[in-house]
Amino acid sequence: MKWKDKINKRYVRMAVFFAVLILIYKVIEQLADHAPEIFASVMGGLNWLLKVAKPIIFGFVMAYILKPLNDFFTNRYAKVKFLGKRSRLLGVVTVLLLIILIITAIASAIVYSVTHQLQFANIDETLKALTSITNSLAKFYESLLAKLNSLDIGSEQLTDSVSEISGAVMGFVQNIANGVIGSVSDIAGYVTTVMFGLIIGIYFMIDGQHMVGYFSEVADAVFSERANARIRHFLNDVDEVFSGYIRGQLMDVAFMIVATSTAMMLTGISLAPIIGLLTGLANLVPYLGPFVGYASIILISVVEGKYKVMVASAIALCIIQMLDGNVIEAKFIGKSIKVHPLLIVIFLIFGNAIGGLWGMLLAVPVGAYFQKVFTNYVERRKNAKKLARAKRDSVVNGTDQGAEYVDQADGEEV
Numbered sequence: 001m002k003w004k005d006k007i008n009k010r011y012v013r014m015a016v017f018f019a020v021l022i023l024i025y026k027v028i029e030q031l032a033d034h035a036p037e038i039f040a041s042v043m044g045g046l047n048w049l050l051k052v053a054k055p056i057i058f059g060f061v062m063a064y065i066l067k068p069l070n071d072f073f074t075n076r077y078a079k080v081k082f083l084g085k086r087s088r089l090l091g092v093v094t095v096l097l098l099i100i101l102i103i104t105a106i107a108s109a110i111v112y113s114v115t116h117q118l119q120f121a122n123i124d125e126t127l128k129a130l131t132s133i134t135n136s137l138a139k140f141y142e143s144l145l146a147k148l149n150s151l152d153i154g155s156e157q158l159t160d161s162v163s164e165i166s167g168a169v170m171g172f173v174q175n176i177a178n179g180v181i182g183s184v185s186d187i188a189g190y191v192t193t194v195m196f197g198l199i200i201g202i203y204f205m206i207d208g209q210h211m212v213g214y215f216s217e218v219a220d221a222v223f224s225e226r227a228n229a230r231i232r233h234f235l236n237d238v239d240e241v242f243s244g245y246i247r248g249q250l251m252d253v254a255f256m257i258v259a260t261s262t263a264m265m266l267t268g269i270s271l272a273p274i275i276g277l278l279t280g281l282a283n284l285v286p287y288l289g290p291f292v293g294y295a296s297i298i299l300i301s302v303v304e305g306k307y308k309v310m311v312a313s314a315i316a317l318c319i320i321q322m323l324d325g326n327v328i329e330a331k332f333i334g335k336s337i338k339v340h341p342l343l344i345v346i347f348l349i350f351g352n353a354i355g356g357l358w359g360m361l362l363a364v365p366v367g368a369y370f371q372k373v374f375t376n377y378v379e380r381r382k383n384a385k386k387l388a389r390a391k392r393d394s395v396v397n398g399t400d401q402g403a404e405y406v407d408q409a410d411g412e413e414v
Contacts, residue, residue: 054193055192055196055197055199055200056197056200058193058194058197058198059196059197059198059199059200059201059202059203059204060200060201060204062197062201062204062205063201063204063205063208064204064243066095066099066201066205067205067208068247069095069098070091070092070095070205071091072091073090073091073094073095074088074090074091074092076091077091088206089206092206095205096202106257106273106277109261109273110273110274110277112273113270113272113273113274114271114274219231237372237373238369241365241368241369241372242365242369245364245368246365249283249284251328252283252324252328253281253283253284254280255324255328256276256279256280256283256289256320256324257276257277257280257281258276259276259323260275260280260317260320261273261275261276261277262276263313263316263317263319263320264276264313264316264317266316267309267312267316268306268312269297269300269301269306269309269310269313270300270304271300274296275297278292278293278296279292279293279296279317283324284361285357285360285361286344286348286364287344287348290317290321293317293321294317297310297313297317298314339364339367339368339371343367344364346367347363347364347366347367348360348363350363351363351364351367
């Protein structure tokens with residue numbers, strides 16, 4: 001009976017095994033047959049989630065970037081006794097007013113620069129050129145009508161040609177209208193995202209500490225102590241890399257905008273605030289800022305024929321870039337991220353291939369984080385080998401050197 005039971009159990013297991021294989025095959029077959037529909041459904045769901053999450057992500061990023069400035073003003077207001085709990089709210093209001101003031105100053109400088117250039121533009125010659133173009137078009141239209149009248153074209157052919165031309169014109173106009181409607185819809189979507197993102201960001205800035213405390217309590221209740229330790233270690237590493245890089249980049253951008261705009265005004269080149277703004281914003285992507293700055297200087301100077309101004313502006317921008325690379329970046333970014341220039345180029349290539357401009361903006365901090373993880377892993381492996389070697393030597397020599405090394409290694413690890 002035992003022998004027969006073993007055979008029966010073996011057959012049952014084989015039957016279950018083959019049944020599971022057949023089931024897996026059928027599932028894979030169905031998935032393969034309906035792969036386009038499933039992929040479209042999954043992507044549609046992800047796009048919907050992204051639309052919903054955009055304001056939340058925008059608000060979180062805004063609060064995260066502005067946290068040092070918010071903490072600075074909040075700590076200053078907290079020293080005033082009668083303010084009390086209102087210090088956090090006053091800090092947020094101060095930060096928002098400061099941002100509005102900076103944006104207003106930049107916009108005013110750009111508007112002044114453009115209007116100042118228009119004042120010196122030769123309006124009379126521009127109007128004469130437009131009048132000449134209009135007269136040329138009118139003469140061309142009259143000559144075209146004369147040639148059509150001189151040709152022997154049947155009424156049906158003429159009607160068909162007119163219908164085709166009218167259809168093409170109407171299609172062109174319809175495409176333009178659809179494009180305008182789509183652009184208006186996109187702008188409305190962006191405005192809605194920014195508006196709700198600002199509201200969410202303000203709440204994050206005011207109650208961010210309470211939210212962090214609440215999620216920490218939830219993590220302690222749900223995950224084990226070891227898992228919580230790993231999560232906190234991961235978040236601390238990410239915060240160390242991203243906070244240092246992002247805030248350092250913002251300081252770098254602010255320096256480049258102010259320094260470049262001031263230098264371009266002193267050299268006398270046109271549209272100096274715009275050159276400073278473009279150069280500073282392009283500096284968010286490593287190695288792109290100098291290219292944009294020099295290209296803008298060359299383009300404007302060649303159009304206006306001011307080659308001496310071009311040379312002076314290029315020299316001024318070169319000096320600013322040297323100060324930026326050796327002083328500003330070394331102070332604000334170099335402490336948090338130490339990445340070889342070749343690795344930065346490789347990170348930018350991968351970031352551009354994966355996510356375009358946004359990928360390039362995030363490529364360096366993400367790459368720096370993985371570099372840090374790899375470096376920590378290498379250090380742990382080296383320490384483990386040293387520890388094993390010390391234990392082996394202590395066993396061979398019969399001394400306590402291994403134990404002393406263990407205590408030293410534990411102290412360094414903590």
